Amino acid sequence: MIDSDMGNDTTANNTLRKKELGELALRNAEQMAFPSTEWEANTLAEVLALPRVTVRRAPEEQLLAAGMLPYDCHVNCFAQAANDPDRMSRHVCGWLIYGSDLILHSVVETRGHWHCLTPQLVQAPSQFQFIPDSFIEWLETSDGVRHAFRGGVRLPRGLRKYPEHHLRMRDELHDLIASGMSAFDAREMVDVTLGAELRKMEPI
Structure with missing residues (x-):
């Protein structure tokens, strides 16, 4: 049997971690754009x-x-x-x-x-x-x-190496958040689209 308080703590921790990751992604996007x-x-x-x-x-x-x-x-x-x-x-x-x-x-x-x-x-x-x-x-x-x-x-x-790509990623992140998406979910969306494109480009 799973303790309900333990389950609540896990949910709260996951929510806090997603919030922190979303804020981190937004901050990094701003700093690199x-x-x-x-x-x-x-x-x-x-x-x-x-x-x-x-x-x-x-x-x-x-x-x-x-x-x-x-x-x-x-x-x-x-x-x-x-x-x-x-x-x-x-x-x-x-x-x-x-x-x-x-x-x-x-x-x-x-x-x-x-x-x-x-x-x-x-x-x-x-x-x-x-x-x-x-x-x-x-x-x-x-x-x-x-x-x-x-x-x-x-x-x-x-x-x-590709500064213009970071500008696009920042703008897309802002657009998704403005549409009502959480910063965490917006980060995930940008990562599988523009982020994936960037990873396919020639690395350093």
């Missing part, structure tokens, strides 16, 4: 010429138990480097290779091993390709917050 520029194309080419490393990601439950924050990689790695009593952890900022995009990301390097400390809300590979970028620097802006810059330019969420 910015006008294309010559600077982005040139920077993408420069970064792709840099060496790559393989980064390993610990299980989500292990990272959460250690106090790491989901989708807050820069904070996680700053904290790890600052609080490592042996001073062996080095915070490295660079680019996670994700299909045809490069996503701004932070990892930690310890004794030649590369680790991702950031839990994911959805299942993610246990390892991935990463491009360390020594040209990235963290500067405090007028809002009192430190942001990532490269060559004097504040960095966006990512560098895109």
Whole structure:
């Protein structure tokens, strides 16, 4: 016999998770849908010429138990480097290779091993390709917050091989939500249509 309270808790957790995933999808779509520029194309080419490393990601439950924050990689790695009593952890900022995009990301390097400390809300590979970028620097802006810059330019969420596709995905997501669809369901719909198209394009 299934406890009714347990069933209610499971339903509530699933509803909350869908809400979080929908909000995350909307936020990511907004952050990746910015006008294309010559600077982005040139920077993408420069970064792709840099060496790559393989980064390993610990299980989500292990990272959460250690106090790491989901989708807050820069904070996680700053904290790890600052609080490592042996001073062996080095915070490295660079680019996670994700299909045809490069996503701004932070990892930690310890004794030649590369680790991702950031839990994911959805299942993610246990390892991935990463491009360390020594040209990235963290500067405090007028809002009192430190942001990532490269060559004097504040960095966006990512560098895109097909920027126009991200604009279409953002617009479609907004249209579906405006029609009454939840952000989670809209995310699922866009993923099986425009998302599938993007995954068929030549990756990085």
